[in-house]
Amino acid sequence: MKPHEHAFLAPEKAEQVARIFKALADPTRVKILYLLSQEECSVGHIAEVLEMTQSAVSHQLSFLRHIRLVKNRRAGNMLYYSCDDEHVISLLRQAVTHADH
Amino acid sequence: MKPHEHAFLAPEKAEQVARIFKALADPTRVKILYLLSQEECSVGHIAEVLEMTQSAVSHQLSFLRHIRLVKNRRAGNMLYYSCDDEHVISLLRQAVTHADH
DNA sequence: TTCGAATATGAATATTTGTTCATATTGTAA
DNA sequence: TTACAATATGAACAAATATTCATATTCGAA
Numbered sequence: 340m341k342p343h344e345h346a347f348l349a350p351e352k353a354e355q356v357a358r359i360f361k362a363l364a365d366p367t368r369v370k371i372l373y374l375l376s377q378e379e380c381s382v383g384h385i386a387e388v389l390e391m392t393q394s395a396v397s398h399q400l401s402f403l404r405h406i407r408l409v410k411n412r413r414a415g416n417m418l419y420y421s422c423d424d425e426h427v428i429s430l431l432r433q434a435v436t437h438a439d440h
Numbered sequence: 441m442k443p444h445e446h447a448f449l450a451p452e453k454a455e456q457v458a459r460i461f462k463a464l465a466d467p468t469r470v471k472i473l474y475l476l477s478q479e480e481c482s483v484g485h486i487a488e489v490l491e492m493t494q495s496a497v498s499h500q501l502s503f504l505r506h507i508r509l510v511k512n513r514r515a516g517n518m519l520y521y522s523c524d525d526e527h528v529i530s531l532l533r534q535a536v537t538h539a540d541h
Numbered sequence: 542t543t544c545g546a547a548t549a550t551g552a553a554t555a556t557t558t559g560t561t562c563a564t565a566t567t568g569t570a571a
Numbered sequence: 572t573t574a575c576a577a578t579a580t581g582a583a584c585a586a587a588t589a590t591t592c593a594t595a596t597t598c599g600a601a
Contacts, residue, residue: 347489348474348536353467355539356532360464365559366454369461373449382578388448395560397579402559416568416577426538430531431457435449437527438456466589483548496590498549503589517547517598542601549596557588566579571572 362408363431367391368399375409376428379421463509464532468492469500474536476510477529480522
């Protein structure tokens with residue numbers, strides 16, 4: 340079979356796909372997204388639950404916000420984050436379900 | 441709401457999940473897995489289609505083989521690789537479908 | 542057994558990435 | 572306004588990662 344005879348992903352498409360998975364390729368982000376998939380959380384709350392520094396959490400949230408996986412809502416002093424991409428959450432849930440082989 | 445009141449992922453579970461997505465978090469591996477999801481391919485064939493060096497392809501296949509996402513079959517001089525994890529392929533297909541927003 | 546083709550592997554390197562630390566910003570209450 | 576709490580941001584650093592290059596291995600044919 341010759342190269343041109345089958346469908347392979349165009350480079351930009353492959354990068355788009357990889358970018359989606361890259362967001363889920365870090366344990367910290369997995370934990371954050373899993374938490375946010377259950378309820379809206381403030382930055383400080385996430386940091387407390389996951390035992391991370393406020394700064395580390397904020398950096399990751401910034402990353403997730405830039406690629407539109409999470410959004411936030413201000414309430415006084417605090418920012419409440421929540422998921423903004425049901426499809427990615429769906430991928431996450433499936434992986435969690437199948438994680439134990 | 442207090443930390444212990446909601447379900448968050450155990451550290452090892454989060455790492456398992458992240459490990460799955462890490463395999464899909466690189467454009468090269470995405471292209472390789474997408475190709476293999478359609479047909480069994482030799483190393484040289486993959487390298488030709490994806491315009492990569494034989495060595496780079498072999499390294500990535502080694503990575504994918506170690507985590508049991510692909511398997512191979514020897515036929516004379518050549519090794520034919522194919523997918524060995526339908527669940528991961530399912531995740532990949534979904535992401536490809538949804539890649540264009 | 543020798544040769545050549547296909548594939549694997551190890552070391553080196555450049556790039557990416559996650560965290561920390563220090564500091565800046567934003568909003569609230571006094 | 573001042574002071575404080577919550578969050579964001581930039582620089583620096585260490586660790587992880589993908590590729591390249593050179594070389595090793597494996598198999599079939601002669």
